[in-house]
Amino acid sequence: MSETAIKFRSVTKRFDGTELPAVDRLDLDVHQGETVALIGASGCGKTTTLKMINRLIDPTDGAIMVAGRDVRSVPILELRRSLGYVIQQVGLFPHMTVAANIAVVPQLLGWDRKRIAARVDELLALVHLPPEQYRGRRPAELSGGQQQRVGVARALAADPPILLMDEPFGALDPITRASLQNEVLDIQRKLRKAIVIVTHDMEEAIRLGDRIVVMEQGRIAQAGTPADLLLKPATPFIASLLGEDRAIKLLQTMKVASLMQAGGEMTDGAPGIGRDATLHEALGVFLSSGAPGLTVTDEDGKAVAMLARDGLFRLQSAHR
């Protein structure tokens, strides 16, 4: 496994005047290049867990290490400037232009003007907002989705190795949310950050998370890859979070390539499907065509293997 970006060691947080701890002896490692989705009902401790990383909240007990250093041993402002932070309310400063908003952390770090200007343009391009058109605008002149794109750009400004996201897309409509999720996937493919994202949306956790950590009453109820959870939810509560259609969601997380049989019997006239398509898309083709098998094609459209319908139905039992 690659190096550990964030380590929680038996971390407990008790708020004054509450009986139960908000976070209870939590152990968790987040590796560089990995996206971990924290999910659970409100009050389960997921946001508290996130905010203990950049010390907006301090733990009562236990230790948190970022890049191998105990967060309490790093000067607090230096720590926060070294971590990207995206929040649900976006929190763009309305009195500053888009460019000035993105420049906040580089400015705090004392970068020179030229370097900041170049970085702002680079980031605007990364989140698909043409710089010459957007850098001079005020946040009030942007749509909600554009504002959060700027929010993401701002968090990435000083190129932090770690990105903390607190329900970043919760206030957006479903279409905008999906496009921003894709953008985060894209950015993550390019930049390989360690991302911790808090969400109450299981679809989001499945789409973005390399691992999903389900929290209940301050503890980890289950942690694993989306496929792990979808195949074997540990408790009825987690099963209900995943939904009755979790078998179908599982198909969304898997590629045709993972189930195809090379050199299987090729049937003439069988419908085709790309090997990078999801099994969910393959199911759609099975349903609409009624064919027992599909021809799997590569990027150039050449037939390379076949996918049997029965394979889809064996998927669940094979993992049990």
Place this chain on the structure above:
Amino acid sequence: MSLGQYLDIFGGMILDLLVKHILLFLVALAGAALAGILAGVAVYRLRAARFIVPVMNVLQATPEIVLLALCIPFLGIGYVGAIVPLFIKGILPVMQNTLSGLRSVEPGLKEAARGMGMSERQTLFRVELINAAPVIIAGIRVSAIMLVSVITLTAYIGVESLGTLILQGIARMDANALLVGSGLSAGLAIIVNQIMILLEKTAMRLAGRSR
């Protein structure tokens, strides 16, 4: 004597009183605005400064004329005795608006500022005060309108202002003096109000609140 003759003869004196009135007003307002913002920030940031609020409330409930009279034994009559009680009366609206302005800054902005690693001072100056500015300026406007008319009272303790004309008018049953004194005071109040509204709008625009 007609109003025209009156203005002809006393024009110089009237102008002199008007200038003195405006100067008194500017000094009292500047002091009140500064002290009000400082007090507001102190109460917002420091638990220990909370005592300021009830003290200011008591002072605010005291009529201006009583405050003027109470100050005489300590400050004597004259400019200091006139400006200090007025300035005190001017603080409260500014302090209250500074406080509510700072408290109503969107929590997301404060959290973003802290989360990105701004110090408390940077958060205050770069984010909180700027976003509270329209509300703070509205408080200064309330103070300004009150001060510009209340300053007429300083005439009672021998400090010249437009109030001097009003007192003369009452003492001599002189309609001209009364008309000019109160008319100019009222006119000033209207002008001050308009200027402050303009400032408020500018601040709103700078804070990115209008589109």
